[in-house]
Amino acid sequence: MKTRRYYLETFGCQMNVRDSEKMAGVLEHEGYVRTDDPKHADLIVFNTCSIREKAEQKFFSKLGRIKSAKKRNPQVKIAIAGCIAQQDGKKLIQRSPYVDYILGPQNIFRLADIARGDMPSPYALEENPHLTEDDLPSRRLDGIKAWVNIMYGCNNFCSYCVVPFTRGRERSRPSRDIIKEVSELGAQGYREVTLLGQNVNSYSSDCSFPELLRKINECTGIERIRFVTSHPKDLGDDLIYALRDIPKVCEHIHLPLQSGSSRILALMNRKYTYDEYYEKVRKLRENIPGIAITSDIIVGFPQETDDDHRRTLDALESIGFDGLYAFKYSPRPHTHAEKLDGHIDDETKSARLEEVLKIQNRSTDRINKRLEGGVLEVLIENPEPGQNDPSVVTGRTRTNKVVISPRSGDIQPGDRVMVRIVRARRHSLIGEIAQT
Ligand code: SAH
Numbered sequence: 001m002k003t004r005r006y007y008l009e010t011f012g013c014q015m016n017v018r019d020s021e022k023m024a025g026v027l028e029h030e031g032y033v034r035t036d037d038p039k040h041a042d043l044i045v046f047n048t049c050s051i052r053e054k055a056e057q058k059f060f061s062k063l064g065r066i067k068s069a070k071k072r073n074p075q076v077k078i079a080i081a082g083c084i085a086q087q088d089g090k091k092l093i094q095r096s097p098y099v100d101y102i103l104g105p106q107n108i109f110r111l112a113d114i115a116r117g118d119m120p121s122p123y124a125l126e127e128n129p130h131l132t133e134d135d136l137p138s139r140r141l142d143g144i145k146a147w148v149n150i151m152y153g154c155n156n157f158c159s160y161c162v163v164p165f166t167r168g169r170e171r172s173r174p175s176r177d178i179i180k181e182v183s184e185l186g187a188q189g190y191r192e193v194t195l196l197g198q199n200v201n202s203y204s205s206d207c208s209f210p211e212l213l214r215k216i217n218e219c220t221g222i223e224r225i226r227f228v229t230s231h232p233k234d235l236g237d238d239l240i241y242a243l244r245d246i247p248k249v250c251e252h253i254h255l256p257l258q259s260g261s262s263r264i265l266a267l268m269n270r271k272y273t274y275d276e277y278y279e280k281v282r283k284l285r286e287n288i289p290g291i292a293i294t295s296d297i298i299v300g301f302p303q304e305t306d307d308d309h310r311r312t313l314d315a316l317e318s319i320g321f322d323g324l325y326a327f328k329y330s331p332r333p334h335t336h337a338e339k340l341d342g343h344i345d346d347e348t349k350s351a352r353l354e355e356v357l358k359i360q361n362r363s364t365d366r367i368n369k370r371l372e373g374g375v376l377e378v379l380i381e382n383p384e385p386g387q388n389d390p391s392v393v394t395g396r397t398r399t400n401k402v403v404i405s406p407r408s409g410d411i412q413p414g415d416r417v418m419v420r421i422v423r424a425r426r427h428s429l430i431g432e433i434a435q436t
Pocket residue numbers: 051052160161162163197198199229231256258296297298327328329330331332
């Protein structure tokens with residue numbers, strides 16, 4: 001039989017990256033082989049993101065271009081998966097009739113039906129009651145670092161956010177399934193796991209999130225544990241102590257602030273004030289010296305005044321994040337914020353974004369500069385695709401900073417080495433191997 005090929009392109013967050021590993025696993029289990037060229041594919045899958053309008057546009061322009069593949073070869077099947085699929089559902093086929101299938105994030109397993117040619121309907125958008133028990137085949141590529149889902153969905157309904165609509169309600173996987181998966185990864189040579197959930201602090205299954213971290217700490221082979229994302233409202237002392245006390249849990253937390261104005265935080269339905277957030281940061285730093293804290297900021301939320309914006313800038317100055325993702329507010333369908341009065345014009349949003357980035361760049365430079373001369377533990381990683389310079393090795397510190405060093409001795413991906421930081425740059429540190 002002729003080899004059947006699939007082309008898979010992923011947009012959006014780590015949740016989608018992990019889902020795509022499962023999509024690849026399911027298709028390969030059905031005998032499909034991956035191709036990097038959509039022209040050679042029998043099945044084209046887009047795993048989409050709708051978090052901001054820009055993310056959507058990126059996908060739709062891609063989809064427009066793929067139309068010609070279908071004209072050339074009417075046999076090729078096109079499937080849209082992920083968050084746009086769930087959000088737009090049937091509208092997608094009305095808009096782009098050359099699309100064959102629409103699959104929501106809870107319906108990845110249906111790719112097996114598509115592969116076998118016995119998918120009864122073009123749509124798979126229903127809730128999957130077995131989501132947390134899933135044990136889909138998966139195709140992980142990295143070899144050293146792995147993503148592991150611990151929960152799906154989100155119940156928070158931050159007023160700007162589409163995720164609760166695309167990913168459904170919050171559900172946690174049983175801890176034994178997670179431990180089994182992490183133990184297998186350790187046995188396969190993986191060294192680091194990042195636990196994934198929209199709000200990992202509210203993990204709730206047969207144990208709490210800090211208890212889960214303790215159990216994963218026992219998994220042989222795994223040397224580092226990370227997790228994203230933490231919601232500030234659910235960050236309790238027990239997690240702070242877990243970060244402090246559990247040896248494999250790395251000293252880094254991504255803790256999205258979103259705004260420095262408590263008035264805007266209330267409009268965002270974030271359920272904490274700026275002062276409460278600041279107190280958590282203080283406690284984290286008091287208990288875990290050297291912890292890296294990164295964050296997300298949205299500028300130009302509806303009704304954000306110059307004073308609110310000033311509060312965000314002040315917050316960035318007083319907290320001093322290690323790194324920041326900053327976004328212009330983007331109105332999303334179904335969300336509460338979309339219906340608010342007082343939307344901010346794009347020019348103001350751009351100006352505010354620029355001010356945020358300026359302060360952040362100074363913080364990042366200042367914090368990284370302090371690392372010069374110090375010696376840090378680095379886990380050597382596989383080179384990024386297309387960046388295979390044989391004279392250097394790259395890895396990350398426990399605080400998740402990228403370190404690039406001249407190669408020395410027989411260093412391999414997966415090794416943990418001590419590296420002296422010679423020069424700090426904004427997005428990476430230059431080091432030299434101090435000890436292997
Ligand atoms: N569950 C995670 C990830 C959410 S999406 C969390 O709560 O942090 C990642 C980031 O995208 C958010 O933290 C927020 O800063 C940003 N974001 C989400 N919706 C947005 C919107 N409508 N406009 C602009 N940025 C948005």
